[in-house]
Amino acid sequence: xxSSQLFEQIRKKKSYLCVGLDTDIxxxxxxxxxxxxxxxxxxKQIIDATHAYCVAYKPxxxxxxxxxxxxxxxxxxxxxxxxxxxxxIADAKRGDIGNTSALYxxxxxxxxxxxxxxxxxxxxxxxxxxxxxxxxxWVILLAHTSNxxxxxxxxxxxxxxGRKLYEEVLLKSQEWGTKDQIMYVVGATQSEKFKxxxxxxxxxxxxxxxxxxxxxxxxxxxxxxxxxxxxxLVNAARSIIYASNDHDFASAAKKESISVQQQMEQYLDLYxx
Numbered sequence: 001x002x003s004s005q006l007f008e009q010i011r012k013k014k015s016y017l018c019v020g021l022d023t024d025i026x027x028x029x030x031x032x033x034x035x036x037x038x039x040x041x042x043x044k045q046i047i048d049a050t051h052a053y054c055v056a057y058k059p060x061x062x063x064x065x066x067x068x069x070x071x072x073x074x075x076x077x078x079x080x081x082x083x084x085x086x087x088x089i090a091d092a093k094r095g096d097i098g099n100t101s102a103l104y105x106x107x108x109x110x111x112x113x114x115x116x117x118x119x120x121x122x123x124x125x126x127x128x129x130x131x132x133x134x135x136x137x138w139v140i141l142l143a144h145t146s147n148x149x150x151x152x153x154x155x156x157x158x159x160x161x162g163r164k165l166y167e168e169v170l171l172k173s174q175e176w177g178t179k180d181q182i183m184y185v186v187g188a189t190q191s192e193k194f195k196x197x198x199x200x201x202x203x204x205x206x207x208x209x210x211x212x213x214x215x216x217x218x219x220x221x222x223x224x225x226x227x228x229x230x231x232x233l234v235n236a237a238r239s240i241i242y243a244s245n246d247h248d249f250a251s252a253a254k255k256e257s258i259s260v261q262q263q264m265e266q267y268l269d270l271y272x273x
Contacts, residue, residue: 002136003179003229005057009086009087013054014262014268016234017233018054018058019237019240022237023042023063025039029247037074039067040078040081043081044081046240046241046249047082048196050253053257053258054086056086057086058088058089058235061075061090064150089115090117090118093118095122096127097200098129098130101119109263116140119140121168129176132177138180141182142169142208143166143169143197144187145185170184170200179203185206185208186206186207188210188211190218192215194223196267205229205232207233207235211239220266222234223270236256239254240253
C-alpha cells in the first residue's frame with residue numbers, strides 16, 4: 001500500500017484511526033476463555049465491530065509471543081482475518097545488525113505478510129536498510145515516543161549540531177528511504193512538539209500512539225501533525241478493545257470507534273492541508 005492508497009482509505013472512511021490489537025489473555029472477557037483460541041476469537045469480534053471505522057490494525061507482537069507457539073498461531077489467524085484494504089502494522093520494535101535485521105524482515109514481511117513493522121533505529125543505517133529492501137513494505141522508525149522514559153535519551157542535544165537525538169533520527173533516516181517506505185512513531189503525548197516534528201518530516205506518515213488511555217490530545221495532534229495526505233495514523237488500543245470486559249465488548253468497541261471516527265472526520269475537514 002502506497003501513501004496515496006492509504007490516503008484514499010482515509011478519505012473513504014473519513015478516519016485515520018489505527019486500532020491496536022494489544023490482546024492480553026488475562027483481560028479479555030471470561031466467557032471467551034472456553035473457545036479453542038480465545039485470543040483470536042476476541043480479535044475476530046473486535047475486527048468485525050471496528051473495521052468500518054479504522055484504516056489500520058496494529059498487533060503488539062509481545063502480547064502474542066508471550067503465549068509461545070499458540071500465540072503466534074493466533075497472530076497469524078488474526079492477520080489473515082483483517083480485510084485486505086486495511087493497513088497492518090507489526091508492532092515488533094525490531095532492529096539489530098544487518099544480517100539479523102534481514103531475518104526479522106523476512107519473518108514479518110514474507111512469512112506473515114504484514115504491511116509494515118516498527119523498528120528501533122539506534123543501531124544505525126545498516127540495522128534499518130534490510131527492512132527497506134522489500135517492495136511495497138514500510139518501516140516505521142521510533143522517533144519521539146509516548147512513554148515517560150522517552151526523555152532519557154531522545155531529548156539529549158548534540159553538542160555539534162544543537163539538535164535533539166530524535167531530530168537527528170528524523171533527519172538522517174530520510175537519507176535511507178522515501179516517504180513511501182518510512183513512517184515515524186511520534187507519541188500523542190508529545191503533542192506540543194508536533195509542529196516542529198512535522199516541519200522536519202513534512203511528507204511522511206506518523207504512527208501516533210498514546211491517544212486514549214495515555215491521554216494524548218487528538219485535536220492538537222491533528223492540527224499540527226496533519227499534512228496534505230493526512231499523514232497520521234492515530235492508534236487507540238485499550239480505550240477501544242477494552243471498552244467493556246463483558247459480553248458486550250464488541251459493541252462497546254464499535255461505539256468507541258464510531259466516536260473517534262466522528263472526531264477525526266471533523267478534524268479532516270478543519271486541518272487537512
